[in-house]
Amino acid sequence: MRKLSILLLVVLALSVGFAQAQDTVTLTIATVNNPDMVVMESFTEVFEAEHPNIDLNWVILPENELRATVTTDVATGSSTFDIVTVGMFEAPIWAGNGWIHSITDLAAEYPDNVQADYGFDDLLPGVVAGLSYEGELYAAPFYGESSMLFYNTALFEEAGLVMPEQPTWEQVREFACALHDPDNGQYGIVLRGLPGWGEVMAPLTTVVNTFGGRWFDENWEPQLTSPEWNEAVSFYVNLINECGQPGATSTGFTEALTLIAQGQAAMWVDATVAAGFLSNPDESTITETLGFAPAPVGPVPKGNHWLWAWSLAIPTTTTHPAEALEFVTWATSRDYINLVGETNGWQTVPPGTRISTYENQNYLDAAPFAPVVLGLMQAADPTDSTRDPVPYVGVQFVGIPEFQGIGTDVSQFIADALAGNITVEEALQRANEVAREAVIEAGYLSE
């Protein structure tokens, strides 16, 4: 309620603002406080100088807060925002609800407002597929990521270990346990354990995929009690508890990044976007000894690395779709990537959206991890990431609205098993029950 009244106030304030300034249009943009977005905000003046009729107004929030604010805003039709930042999970769902404009349609309607030389066919096909609904693009990718294995080459050399070109999870386990030395504050591997569908469930689901598991069968019957899930989750839990970091249930992306950046962990499987931070001497102590490999595989060579893209979308409630399109295509264009590269250094450009980025010699020189990332981004396929057929789209998530709830509930039981309070069997049994209730409640599965 309080949220709603604050929103009302903001809307009121904005409409007063509009009434006073008829000539220039103010675009309100909601985005995540990730480093790449903060860089985007820092170029506000450059954009405003190029587009004198548009003023930018930023609302920058942490990921969870952004999701809550933007979803509430769009679902209630409050029209606070002219541009919102959405992930690959939200884009198709919101498109289906008619909450965001089709970028394809808008670009056809206002061709003059599309950034010159934008090049829709330069966007990575897998990313475009994940952001499309019924064949039309609904959000323009700002940066994309997959998941990969980071390791500390110094520790590997010391122990005489060699990282294969494509490691398997079994090899990773052996390396981790060989390098695990908790008494001296050195951990064999660090993996996410923090509850949340976007935290522990992301890497865990890729492990489940590559162990041959799936969230639901073709009829939406949850599969969490299957032997594949049991094997995958037991592997993940045992790996962390035996050769991984302590405090697993409070380790999210940020905590894991800290551990590896301080040289306390030998390996880490997580988002490719972390490569940029780990190569930055201001934030990392292992820039010289950082190694990269594709995400490990299990028995099934599929779905072992995820695909995600933070993207800019235009809510249907905006009164300035043409100007919003102008900004969206500017911020996701080649020109923007060049601007960031030339101003801030090439290793800081938003990665994982355009083929041309990976053909740019400046970027390849600054980012040694680029070829691995490109290979992963091109191989990830949200429509085909499990051994058995599934009724959903998504590598590390299930592309249905209810998954946020299901994934969060399941992750809590996984955390309970990680903490050793219940067995993996019990956790999966209870997780399966909540997943089943949720899909019945939502009408996918009838009892």
Added chain:
Amino acid sequence: MAQAATLTAAPAPPARQANAFALRRFLPTPAILFMIVVTQVPLIFTLSYSLERWNFLRPERRGFIGLNNYVNIIQDTDFWTILFNTLYLTFSVVLITLVVGMGLALLLNREFFGRGLIRTLLITPFLLMPTVSAVLWKNVLFNPAFGLFAALFALLGLPRPDPLAQAPMLSVIIIVAWQWTPFMMLILLAGLQSLDHEQIEAAQIDGAGPLMLFYYIVLPHLRRYIELAVLMETLFVLSIFGEIFVTTSGGPGIQTTNLSFGIYQEAFQRWNIGSASALGVYAIILANIVMVFFVRVLRRGQKEGIATS
């Protein structure tokens, strides 16, 4: 107004006075109306949402479903765990802060060198924002890899503890109690300082020792202050959210999920506005039960006070 009529009928005062009385009655109306609009309208909205099946992300399935949300919640075993967690957390925190706060208040009531400084330091936890103190506890103290406790344990050759995973509820209780102890301490200290010295001297002359002094003089005097502090703290701690959000996210499992955090999860992770509203109504009922209970206790205390004096 009927009351006003009977009042005017009895002693038959002049008409002007009756008019003034009516005016006096009328004057607060705008304020009362304002209060109704800002407090009761949101409640009415919550009540009406709670009768709907409404998932934000599935607008096409929105519809009236009567009391189904309420029934589903009661039938869900997790709800009872969450309710138990809420009460367990609240009463543990209140009890701990009462004991520790009383001890600190008694100490601070004495004259000693640097009392002002110590008092300021002791109040500091209460002035920190809940999320800030939770982040401090989580990362600086509890973190099993680089936290202070882990370092101390490692120094002694013991395995590094991971309090937030091994004893999540106790960890949350400690954090919240650390934060609320100064509140209890301040109110009790104010009470102690209003205690008449002559009474204590008289009791000492009569041969009372420190324990008897505390039990027969200090405690009865502090009773009103204790009741007030406990009531207020209970109401605040019942709805604690930031500490849980930052440290455990209600887990592992639902071991540290209280009603506030449960409502947050229902509304902003499952996007179930209907059942989140129903949970909210249950939370209001719970807070009111606690409130009525304490107000009764307070009233009884007042009556006894009047009778004895």
